[in-house]
Amino acid sequence: MFEAAEIGRTVAKDEYAFEVSKLRWELLDLQRALERTSFPLLVVFGGVDGAGKSETVHLLNEWMDPRWIVNRAFDEPSEDERERPRFWRYWLALPPRGRIGLFLSAWYSQPLLDRVSRRLGAAGFDAALDRIASFERTLADDGAVILKFWMHLDRKAQKKQLEALSKDPLTRWRVTRTQWKRWKQYDRFATAAERLIQRTSFAHAPWTIVDGTDERYRSLVVGTEIRRALSKAIEPGSRRPPVKARARTAAAKTPPTTTATTDLVARIDRDRSILDALDMTRLLEKDAFKVQILKQQGRLHLLQRRAQDQGRSVILLFEGWDAAGKGGAIRRVTSALDPRCYRVVPTAAPTDEERARHYLWRFWRHLSRAGRVTIFDRSWYGRVLVERVDNLTPEADWGRAYAEIEEFEEQLTDHGIVLVKYWLHITKDEQQRRFEERAKSPYKSWKLTDEDWRNREKWDAYELAVNDMVARTSTRHAPWRLIPANDKNHARVHVLRVAADAIERALR
Numbered sequence: 001m002f003e004a005a006e007i008g009r010t011v012a013k014d015e016y017a018f019e020v021s022k023l024r025w026e027l028l029d030l031q032r033a034l035e036r037t038s039f040p041l042l043v044v045f046g047g048v049d050g051a052g053k054s055e056t057v058h059l060l061n062e063w064m065d066p067r068w069i070v071n072r073a074f075d076e077p078s079e080d081e082r083e084r085p086r087f088w089r090y091w092l093a094l095p096p097r098g099r100i101g102l103f104l105s106a107w108y109s110q111p112l113l114d115r116v117s118r119r120l121g122a123a124g125f126d127a128a129l130d131r132i133a134s135f136e137r138t139l140a141d142d143g144a145v146i147l148k149f150w151m152h153l154d155r156k157a158q159k160k161q162l163e164a165l166s167k168d169p170l171t172r173w174r175v176t177r178t179q180w181k182r183w184k185q186y187d188r189f190a191t192a193a194e195r196l197i198q199r200t201s202f203a204h205a206p207w208t209i210v211d212g213t214d215e216r217y218r219s220l221v222v223g224t225e226i227r228r229a230l231s232k233a234i235e236p237g238s239r240r241p242p243v244k245a246r247a248r249t250a251a252a253k254t255p256p257t258t259t260a261t262t263d264l265v266a267r268i269d270r271d272r273s274i275l276d277a278l279d280m281t282r283l284l285e286k287d288a289f290k291v292q293i294l295k296q297q298g299r300l301h302l303l304q305r306r307a308q309d310q311g312r313s314v315i316l317l318f319e320g321w322d323a324a325g326k327g328g329a330i331r332r333v334t335s336a337l338d339p340r341c342y343r344v345v346p347t348a349a350p351t352d353e354e355r356a357r358h359y360l361w362r363f364w365r366h367l368s369r370a371g372r373v374t375i376f377d378r379s380w381y382g383r384v385l386v387e388r389v390d391n392l393t394p395e396a397d398w399g400r401a402y403a404e405i406e407e408f409e410e411q412l413t414d415h416g417i418v419l420v421k422y423w424l425h426i427t428k429d430e431q432q433r434r435f436e437e438r439a440k441s442p443y444k445s446w447k448l449t450d451e452d453w454r455n456r457e458k459w460d461a462y463e464l465a466v467n468d469m470v471a472r473t474s475t476r477h478a479p480w481r482l483i484p485a486n487d488k489n490h491a492r493v494h495v496l497r498v499a500a501d502a503i504e505r506a507l508r
Helices: 013-034 053-063 088-092 109-116 122-141 155-167 177-184 186-200 215-234 249-253 259-271 286-309 326-334 380-384 395-414 428-440 450-457 459-473 488-507
Strands: 041-047 069-073 100-104 145-152 207-211 314-320 342-346 373-377 418-425 480-484
Touching: 013 053, 013 215, 041 053, 041 215, 053 069, 053 100, 053 145, 053 215, 109 122, 109 186, 122 145, 122 186, 122 395, 145 186, 145 215, 155 177, 155 186, 177 186, 186 207, 207 215, 286 326, 286 488, 314 326, 314 488, 326 342, 326 373, 326 418, 326 488, 380 395, 380 459, 395 418, 395 459, 418 488, 428 450, 450 459, 459 480, 480 488
Parallel strands: 041 100, 041 145, 069 100, 145 207, 314 373, 314 418, 342 373, 418 480
Antiparallel strands: none
8 A cells, every 4th residue: 555655756946936936926825715614624644753744744734824724733642532422523613614723633543543553452442433524524514624644654764863853952852762663563654554544544534644754755746635635626517415314324234125114204293203102191299209319319429429439420311391390390400519620611602713613523422521520401313303403504414413312422422421311391271381481580580582482383393303313313322312391390310210220230
């Protein structure tokens, strides 16, 4: 794979000066045009030590306007970063739409080093690469242009470069024992890198292998490729439409059904949803409620303290109908917790800063450190609920979100986070009664808005969306907990019990 990057290409000084004079102006023009678009450019640099990754990033900042470039380099994760899922720090580093992000030692670095040092086996390495590929696909589906450059040197050229850097007092600090150790493991690196490139090079996120021997050559290759990709992306009509929802493996293996069967299933789905199976007559009398609420709050408090001691974070996610009692249930949960250990995140319409990035970005940024509880009052499921029903997002985008959300939640639970998802369900008649009660109450009327009444008119559409949401995102690692909430006493105790049970299972 690397033979073509080992033949020692060079560019003459005069030729380089001529090409760069044109290239710089074109890159600046494209950078200004990029500012007016709705997508970012992400440029990832990987490769062997001494092949010019850092030098190329510095050069690109000279050639273009550095005020609109986000430079990110990742060392060993800090304590703060280790307490969160691995991709947390990469999500937070993403540039907004219209900007360029240059990434050094990014999401490929750790899996590669782990494979070379044999901390990862072949299967584990492939699994890590597949997760990276899914991450990049998620960004590309949202519109990001992704370029990846593998800066290569053969074994002899790398040794020569490291020796040259070691002799220069200004660069001597860059060559450590680690670099020489990696040089001795060159063959292992080359084998792992070949596998990495083969498994993660796609049309939406291609790798370009660059001969790093000659500084002028590698600079022109990288600059020219960025110019080509930006020109293609910015050209009117050249952007691909968003990729439709990715089929899961299981779905792909499902045998085809006849048209009659498909129509029958569709009609049954319309006539009876998952929510219809709930027993909405459940009640908890006042005296029993007073006993049970204290019991479950005490239980939750003790379990959360144990989880904190073990560094286990907890996420409680609340969705449900307007007036279903989410706020009241959350207050009963927080009453059981140490105020220093939890945070409630209310989810409203995205801000300009949040709208400038992938919709999951604002939820990644709210993930807590180890041992804390984060409570989402509405969540990332707005993508497949309100954005779907109110036509705020194209069908291709919200249809794709089911798989993106499933992947996101899998990363949370793989990290050891206890994730509990609630849907608080009330009947349409009960919602009507609560709306009317709110309208008459001087201290509750502020909760009732014109939007609540408009949403009520779309009850059937929301019910279908909820049915799809539960069917497609209730997984073994992150199941939905459907709470019959016509009776507030029953719902509040049930919410506490489910949270305590989930933490207890995780600690066990």
